[in-house]
Amino acid sequence: MSQFQFANRLATLPPYLFAEIDRVKNEVKKSGIDIISLGIGDPDIPTPDFIVEKLYEAAKKPENHQYPSYVGLLSFRQGVADWYKRRFNVDLDPENEVVSLIGSKEGIAHFPFAFINPGDLALVATPNYPVYGVAVGFAGGEVEYTSLTAENNFLPDLDSISDESWEKAVMLFINYPNNPTAACASLDCYKKLVQKAKDTNTILVSDAAYTEMYYDPADKPISIFEVPGAKDVAIEFHSLSKTYNMTGWRIGMAVGNASLVKGLGKIKENVDSGIFQAVQEAGLVALEKGDPYAEEFRGIYKERRDICVSALQKMGIECMVPKATFYVWCKTPTGYTSAEFVTKVLRETGVVVTPGNGFGGPGEGYFRIALTVEKDRIEEAVSRLAKL
Incomplete structure (x- = not known):
């Protein structure tokens, strides 16, 4: 099959940072560990x-x-x-x-x-x-x-x-x-x-x-x-x-x-x-x-936020308490880059979080949690993190 050269503009795209994370994720899946994905900012609640x-x-x-x-x-x-x-x-x-x-x-x-x-x-x-x-x-x-x-x-x-x-x-x-x-x-x-x-x-x-x-x-x-x-x-x-x-x-x-x-x-x-x-x-x-429904959704995410932030603080992970969005922005523990910590968490707990450097250089030293799974899965995910 013929191979064609991409346009130069595609060469300007940054490397796919998550390729290694995806590889590890597939390895973890094959080992039978239950994956909890807190990486994607995609609401899990159905459209009204x-x-x-x-x-x-x-x-x-x-x-x-x-x-x-x-x-x-x-x-x-x-x-x-x-x-x-x-x-x-x-x-x-x-x-x-x-x-x-x-x-x-x-x-x-x-x-x-x-x-x-x-x-x-x-x-x-x-x-x-x-x-x-x-x-x-x-x-x-x-x-x-x-x-x-x-x-x-x-x-x-x-x-x-x-x-x-x-x-x-x-x-x-x-x-x-x-x-x-x-x-x-x-x-x-x-x-x-x-x-x-x-x-x-x-x-x-x-x-x-x-x-x-x-x-x-x-x-x-x-x-x-x-x-x-x-x-x-x-x-x-x-x-x-x-x-x-x-x-x-x-x-x-x-x-x-x-x-x-x-x-x-x-x-x-x-x-x-x-x-x-x-x-x-x-x-x-x-x-x-839709305003009453948006109000209901905010209540759901607030409960998830509070569960997540409280658990992170107890285990000594620094994080902002978000006033908005369904993201929690956290500092990686001392001694780890963003990618190293995210890979360790995934490999040892089956929890997927997003490395901060995927959002630009100043994101190094941070990771992002998306509150887009039900609260029992949030509780399970932070419980696994605590065991690290």
């Missing part, structure tokens, strides 16, 4: 029935079997605008400031193609969701990473970025509540980001997919658009995946500055044909009626 029923109803409509709008049904985009107004008190024009996405990852991955030219610079706050840097590289841009550290509460240190870099940068990627650290941004943090972006003519790309996964109503995460004037420089990506347990449905949205939304829409016109309209109808119902 009322959303599934709406999909079934909408899928029976012949008009939904044709090509959908590239930018999404206006009714869905209006639903997004209504949800943003209700949740964040942010006003959005559904026709010009909202675009539907085949999941937020798709939108984030395509966004740089609209605004990055070959050689342009993008800033990425790290540890980070890997798609940011990959997308910039695919668009021919260069990436400069700025470290998020515990000393700065995993918030961007804007002064650590040189004036030269600010001058060159086309965009800055941020993600709050943050994956993997679970850090949340304050209004003051967002105000500083918006002002700096205005001063340097930099696009702010805010990934806000986890805003609804919070644990205390007094600490609700905020949208960057709660800062006056943020629409001048920002676009925000959001998703129904985590909020309503719809990861497999692939539906999300980008909102904000009209020219940024328009640029992303132009890319989408040429690379996809929109979201199945029945999924959009179901997504609209989720936005309209």
Whole structure:
């Protein structure tokens, strides 16, 4: 069989860090050890029935079997605008400031193609969701990473970025509540980001997919658009995946500055044909009626968080107590790299956790736990860890 050479852009992809972990995982499985995976950020709770029923109803409509709008049904985009107004008190024009996405990852991955030219610079706050840097590289841009550290509460240190870099940068990627650290941004943090972006003519790309996964109503995460004037420089990506347990449905949205939304829409016109309209109808119902269910899910994750964090603290593992997301960001014990510790845990206990360096250099020395299994499995997993 002929072998063909990959395009150069694939050569820029970072090595697959988890290859060795997968190999060990398969070994452990073959030995008969029960695997508990706390590695994947994929909700285990089913999508609420009322959303599934709406999909079934909408899928029976012949008009939904044709090509959908590239930018999404206006009714869905209006639903997004209504949800943003209700949740964040942010006003959005559904026709010009909202675009539907085949999941937020798709939108984030395509966004740089609209605004990055070959050689342009993008800033990425790290540890980070890997798609940011990959997308910039695919668009021919260069990436400069700025470290998020515990000393700065995993918030961007804007002064650590040189004036030269600010001058060159086309965009800055941020993600709050943050994956993997679970850090949340304050209004003051967002105000500083918006002002700096205005001063340097930099696009702010805010990934806000986890805003609804919070644990205390007094600490609700905020949208960057709660800062006056943020629409001048920002676009925000959001998703129904985590909020309503719809990861497999692939539906999300980008909102904000009209020219940024328009640029992303132009890319989408040429690379996809929109979201199945029945999924959009179901997504609209989720936005309209899903708040009580999201509240219920938060209660489930809070119970899991408390079980996990309490057990980790008892065994002497340092970790942040997350105010949002379903992730727990933990320090590896002294003497181990992230990969070494994760491999040891997997080999000796059958528990899968994620090495922090998989999210960028500053993640070295940490590992991430995803609270995406039932509480009895969380209890079993931390019990096994304690025996180490």
